Amino acid sequence: MAYKTDIEIAREANKKPIQEIGKKLGISEKDLVPYGHDKAKISAEFIEQSKKNKSGKLILVTAINPTPAGEGKTTTTVGLGDGLNRIGKNAMICIREASLGPCFGMKGGAAGGGMAQVVPMEDMNLHFTGDFHAITSAHNLLSAMIDNHIYWGNELEIDQRRVTWKRVMDMNDRALRDIVTSLGGVPNGFPRQAGFDITVASEVMAILCLALDLQDLEKRLGDIIVAYRRDRTPVYCRDIKADGAMTVLLKDAMQPNLVQTLENNAAFVHGGPFANIAHGCNSVVATKTALKLTDYVVTEAGFGADLGAEKFMNIKCRKADLAPSVVVLVATVRAMKMNGGVAKADLGTENVAAVRDGCPNLGRHIENLKSFGVPVVVAINHFVTDTDAEVDAIKEFVAAQGSEAILSKHWEFGSEGSADLATRVAEIADADMANFAPIYPDDMRLMEKIETIAKRIYRADEVLADKKIRSQLKDWEEQGYGDLPVCMAKTQYSFSTDPNLRGAPTGHSLPIREVRLSAGAGFIVVVCGEIMTMPGLPRVPSSEAICLNADNQIDGLF
Template identity: 80%
Template structure:
């Protein structure tokens, strides 16, 4: 049976005018800022007007550790949202925007897949409404103002060796990871080393996704630490007087983007912080607004539950006062096989033993999510090569962990294939059995917070950190930052810091390479192992096959 590509399915979508989608949510057209006919931003005045309404149920979609076989977390998020609407529930979807870098690299788009997509797929995966460009511009403005400040006398006495603020571009470009700035003589400033990160790794992105409104945004931008003086005292963005102009550039980007699924159900697509160096969730303003407009809000968190769900619970929910009613952990037969030791080339053959062995990874994620006091259901994202025996092996394993596994065929069938999952999730959320709490309190010392995550979520024996790192954490505590949550930056492919160790490994330590204070975003970044904040393109990037065809339509996006 031949299946259409994602872009072919998306192109054939019967989209409704975005005003109709807004009408279904009770958003008057005058409060929508249209970007063409099929996407719009929702105005702050309307968002302010619904704040007294009660919240709907918040449902988080997370997953096992990602494998090259693919898990389909966004696809499941969209499919579940469509399924909830199909069974008569008023549901919304909240997902992140796509970064251009991964689109042209190896990962592909971020709009779902098959019959479970958000449209317009092409625009979402390319420039969309310009939010990422605005974030890049705001970040670049601060970069320019820092070097300009130094050039015109350096009133803040910035130590050129301790400028923390790097530059950003929304593209995978490894050549820019480490650069030398201001070469070419006196007129160009003082030479120093610098570098570029990808835009989604910018602290400005993290702040936009955690800010409640423009005032909060400006305050958080002002609190960012951009450099240090010779006496090690911090220089803030507000000392450079950049936060006001940055907020002006981000004024429209702060407004959530309203689009629709293939089945014309509403979706907010807004923000996209890196799931490694930041918290990997869509914006707080989109999620909290959706909760006022729908009875069920389905959202996702980046990578596997050890990164995305942990940060969703300990950072986003803590900061925004949110509490999920249920969590869906996405797994596939293929991913279980890979965690069970099967090579990607051999995934087509039935191997029940490998599925059962690989389920150890799934089991650990189930236990971890439950430790936050939230009920769990497993969504088995169906592939056509899955056999009944392999699916049964996952069901039996999950049942033994006090949860239920539901096969969902949303990729192939849309909501028709996800109604069973939707009913299970709705029942779980409606039971009000959740007693959500982050796994560590604000007042816990920073190093103990790191240890709590490493031991309780990753199941590490210890955290390996030298005295310099421990002293830095203590200094931040003395400076008043001790109540911040920690944001772990490690490989997404394993519970350990070694991306090759799949499954549910034990008997390992977590080495902490460095710690960074994101004072504006409001968390401490803990870098474990090798983490890239500027990815590179693969040997054969997706960009090589992306082009306009003879009809002027985009080909090659996936």
């Protein structure tokens, strides 16, 4: 049977005017800032007024470690949101915006798939409402103002060897990781080594996603440490006097974007930090506003639960005073077989033994998530090649872990296929079974926080960090940053730092290459293994197949 592509399904969507979607949430037309007919931003005034409402239940969707077989976390998030509405619940979803880098690289988009999508799909995966461009501009304005300050006399006595603020762009470009700037003589400034990160790794992105309002945004931007003097004292963004102008550039980007699913249910799509190099969650403003507008909010955290969910719990929930009522852990038969040693080309053949062999990865994620005090439901995202015996093998394994697995066919049937999952998730959320708590306290030493994650989540035997890194962590503690959470930058493909080590490995070490203080965002970034904060394109990037067809429609996107 031939299935339509995601983009073909999205083009056939019967979209309602965005004003109708807003009306279902109680948002009047005057509080919507429309971007065309099918997307809009929510006014800051409405967001402020909504804070007096009662909060709904928060449902987190996460997944096993990603494999080339596909897991479908966003698809499940959308399907579950539609399913909750189908069974009579008042629900909406909150997801991240898509980065152009992976869209033109290899990861693909971030709008769901099949009959469980958010639309307009093409807009969401490309420029959308310009939020990422605003973040890129604000970030690079600060970069320009730092170099400009140095050029005009360097009143702050910045040590040019210790400028920590890189530039960013929303594209995978390995050639920009390490560069030399200001060549060409006196008019161009003082040459120094610099580099680019991808926009989704920018501290400005993290700040926008964690800030509570424009005032909090400006304060956090001012707190960014951009460089150090020769005496090692920090130079802040506010010292450069860039925080005000950056806030102006980000004023509209702070407002959540309202769109809809294929079934005309509301969705906030806002912010987009990667989970392997940043904290991997949509904005606090979008999530908290959604909780004031509906009874259930389904949100997701990036990549596997060892990255996205861990940071959601330890960073976002801690900082925003949020607590999930239930976690939905997405797995697929195909991914279990791949974890069990089956090659991608052979995934279509039934192999129950391989499913069982791959389940330890799933089991470890279940155990880790339960350690946060939150009940866990496994969603088996159905593929048409799955057999009953393979599905039953996962259900039996999950039952032995003290949880339950539910088959969901939202990709093929939309909310009709996710109704069973939605019913059970709502029951658990309503039962108030969660007793959520982060896995480490604020006052734990920074190195101990890293070791807690490494040993309790990754199951590493040890953390490898040289004297320079340990001294840097101690210095930050002495400067008053010891109460910050840690944000691990690590490969998404494995519990270890080896992307080829699948399953549930033990006996490995966690090597720390670098630590970075994100004082504005409010966390310490810990760069582990070979992870890059500026990705590169693959040998055959997706961009080679993306084009306009004879009808000026986008082809090759998905």
